[in-house]
Amino acid sequence: MKIGIIGAGALGGTFAALLSRAGHDVEVTARGAGLDAIRESGIALSGAYGEVRARVAAGDRLATAPELVLVCTKAQDAASAIASNAELIGEVPVVVVQNGLDGVATAARLLPRASCMGLLSIIAANYTEPGVVRVTTPATSYLGRGDGPADAECTRIAAVLSEAVPVVAIPGFRGAQWTKLVVNMLNAVPAIVGRSVQDVVDDRRLRRVVTASMRETVRIGIAQGVRFGSLQGLGDRRLRLFARLPLVIGQVLPWSMRVRMGGVPNLGSTQQSVRRGQPTEVDFLNGAVVREASAVGRDAPVNRALTVLVHEVEQLGASLPAERVLADVPV
Structure with missing residues (x-):
């Protein structure tokens, strides 16, 4: 063909x-x-x-x-x-x-x-x-x-x-798109701090931020009336349970994704764009969560803060210290 x-x-x-x-x-x-x-x-x-x-x-x-x-x-x-x-x-x-x-x-x-x-x-x-x-x-x-x-x-x-x-x-492709959006929440923090996805998830403090961005995404999807599609072991029932869990327990979700990745460093697509000096997709990932939240009269402060930080990294052409993420993202 x-x-x-x-x-x-x-x-x-x-x-x-x-x-x-x-x-x-x-x-x-x-x-x-x-x-x-x-x-x-x-x-x-x-x-x-x-x-x-x-x-x-x-x-x-x-x-x-x-x-x-x-x-x-x-x-x-x-x-x-x-x-x-x-x-x-x-x-x-x-x-x-x-x-x-x-x-x-x-x-x-x-x-x-x-x-x-x-x-x-x-x-x-x-x-x-x-x-x-x-x-x-x-x-x-x-x-x-x-x-x-x-x-x-x-x-x-x-x-x-x-x-x-x-x-x-x-x-149910639309619901599967939302599930993939949750998975894509692995992208922002590695791009901000200039470390692999595995390194970020291995860091207890940063893993908490990633978990918060995922949970916020799921909660906005639920508010939108989304039924999440099944991708890579994630589906509607599991994600709805995850949305109700405290962050300390919910961290098992990014950890399970990290295990599936194996040992070869995964930079994530957002960080790869930063390293090439190109604009990232953050406005269509974390930024999409912010827009979808606004559409149902809600806020998405975690993903809004991450979007701002990724844009700062784009402008600087350099990563930021983990302490900036911990200070600026309301977890």
């Missing part, structure tokens, strides 16, 4: 390399040094899925009409990247592989003739060098759209993607 991948960073590079290895005709879009590296040497993938050197077509926009499109840009770049490729995409299926809650709606608005769906990936991959991706934690990815059951097209696309990496079509 002819597959176009918009955005060849950590996840886009992973999917591009693995789909190419599976025999698909892959074209990617990239920018700057990343584009230059892919044109010169291809995408170098290592880690949990093995060693792959994928020689794929690459440009700043798609050059040939695809049969399937994966949008793998950062959330803040999605609208412009989709718009610049909209004419070529036309009516083909579009899979948005993105953090946050708004990606599928953004794609559907800009691509009214296309069939848009979302993919939630728990794969952990480090992309700190142009054209080079290392997968630190493999995982199943979850495909769907809306609140209903998985439809026939989602099931078909999941089967195509599963030729490269495990993908399951799921019902």
Whole structure:
């Protein structure tokens, strides 16, 4: 199948390399040094899925009409990247592989003739060098759209993607997006202090802050009437219980995620953006919790403070001491 991948960073590079290895005709879009590296040497993938050197077509926009499109840009770049490729995409299926809650709606608005769906990936991959991706934690990815059951097209696309990496079509995709948002609360604190996710969760003081941001996210989801989808052992019942627990007990949740990651340092996507000198997705992660809280007349002080601190790190281009997190985040 002819597959176009918009955005060849950590996840886009992973999917591009693995789909190419599976025999698909892959074209990617990239920018700057990343584009230059892919044109010169291809995408170098290592880690949990093995060693792959994928020689794929690459440009700043798609050059040939695809049969399937994966949008793998950062959330803040999605609208412009989709718009610049909209004419070529036309009516083909579009899979948005993105953090946050708004990606599928953004794609559907800009691509009214296309069939848009979302993919939630728990794969952990480090992309700190142009054209080079290392997968630190493999995982199943979850495909769907809306609140209903998985439809026939989602099931078909999941089967195509599963030729490269495990993908399951799921019902209740919106609820699963919220569960992934809870998982993404692992991102902010490591980016602020410049340490791996594992190091942060191992630190009792910082683990408490991460737990508070997760619990606040779940509580806002409950206030929104969300039924959380099942991802990586997390589901509605477990998260609702977690929302009622005191922080000292609730810390078992980030700890269990840390154990699943293993020993290879996981920087998290937010910190990787900081290290590359690029804007982060914090406004679509912690910032999304703040906006969703406001929509139901509530506050999200933990995630608001973390959003501010991540933006400070972006501006400084340097990490902050753990004491700033402990002082500024109301836990």
